[in-house]
Amino acid sequence: MKTTTFGVDLAKRVFQVHWVDMDTGEINRKQFKREQLVSFFAKQAPALIAMEACGSAHYWARRFAGFGHQVRLIAPAFVRPFVKRNKTDVADAQAIWEAAQRPEMRFVAVKSEPQQAVLTLHRVRQQLKKMHRMQTNQIHGLLYEFGATVHRGWHSMDDAARQLTELADTLPAMVIDTLREQLQRVETLAQDIRTIERRLAAWQRQDEAATRLVAIPGVGLLTSTAAVATIGQASTFRSGREFSACIGLVPRQSGTGGRVKLLGISKRGDVYLRTLLIHGARSVLTHSKHLDDMLQRLLARRPFNVVVVALANRMARMIWALLAHGRTYQPGYAVHAV
Structure with missing residues (x-):
């Protein structure tokens, strides 16, 4: 038996739900009040519930997961392309339902x-x-x-x-x-x-994870706690570069005909965490007396702010690696090909 997928458009009082009956193929669109929504999903068999990662989304995700459902949160920017014509609650719920079933869709980790x-x-x-x-x-x-x-x-x-x-x-x-x-x-x-x-x-x-992150140069109290709370589950990202791209520290790309041009950083994602990482990187470059050879060569040929962002990018990858693999920071660590 296939799992039913529900698309839920969140609101303060009135919620719109879109789903397709797996047995009959009937399309269902229903509106619920707050209490009705809870009782509706409490009675449903384990299903896949998709919602936009907006206000109260993490609360509802934990609530629905408590009923045995699988919950997926989607960034609003990834839902928007699936909205047909006018933006209404019905259209939003259907767009969420369609976006959740795309094989390459990216999802937001549910925060505790x-x-x-x-x-x-x-x-x-x-x-x-x-x-x-x-x-x-x-x-x-x-x-x-x-x-x-x-x-x-x-x-x-x-x-x-x-x-x-x-x-x-x-x-x-x-x-x-x-x-x-x-x-x-x-x-x-x-x-x-x-x-x-x-x-x-x-x-x-x-928090053991936040304590390990403080060992990274440029990562202090604010950056370590914000990173652990923002990432949620490190396994959500396939690599450190994907995490760095999520917070906007990698170049934007523009190209056609097989030629790709790299632009400035994308500045997408969490502005607060990106700002903390950049400030931490600037502090390292300004006050550290012993910079590694790579940073010294980079400072010799590139503008200071470019090096700051490059170091912030590296710090973001380190944070992901420590959280994803449960490691501790090791100065001078390098990956060797096998």
């Missing part, structure tokens, strides 16, 4: 709750950092309007507080009070960021 929890901390920290930067820049700008210049950087608030004290006798009290409140908000944001980083550090010490 702990992995999603770690990514939640990263997203909150990222937003707090943005807010901290915005408020810090605003304080710098407002003080500059009154002739006070503040040093740039994360630790400039002590300088801003000193400048504000010096201006206390010349500025209206309402301005001084407002800027002091703003300084307090910036300090609160900094404390919240440090709290999240302590939580990530505690999780990293408990």
Whole structure:
């Protein structure tokens, strides 16, 4: 007996399901409320359920897997070519159903709750950092309007507080009070960021995979925890290059007639993880006193930022290799042909 494939278009309250009856060939399109969807799949025989890798997809994937179903998540960009004409819930569910049955389709690994929890901390920290930067820049700008210049950087608030004290006798009290409140908000944001980083550090010490990744030069607390949580299952990728391509660190290709032109990096996939890897690679090239011969030769003939991205690409492949094969980092490791 063949396994039935279901295409599910996710939503907050109303879900669209598309499937074909394997015995009669009848095409079924049905709409469910949230509770109805759960009870519907709880009663079905083990089947293949395909969904877009969008909001709440990992939650529903774990829920359906608990009923004994096989779940596949597809990136929305790979579903779009199968949508016929107008984009509706019915058309989306059918497109997901068709995309899931393509032999060369790529799927997204289902994340566990702990992995999603770690990514939640990263997203909150990222937003707090943005807010901290915005408020810090605003304080710098407002003080500059009154002739006070503040040093740039994360630790400039002590300088801003000193400048504000010096201006206390010349500025209206309402301005001084407002800027002091703003300084307090910036300090609160900094404390919240440090709290999240302590939580990530505690999780990293408990996770064996994240602990092994820290040994890679340029991979620290943020990169190691984000990589483990983002990858999910390393076996989802066939090679380190495929993982690197997934996060946009390989060149785009354009060609015809057998001639292929390599362009800049594709910048597809997870922007956050790619940014962390590039920053880590830049730190290695800037502060490391002992670079290997390959990097030194590359720096001699290519622009600095090109070498940074090349090193980030290599770091991504190392991360995949350590996670996929359960290895530890070995400096100077090289693959020898048998």
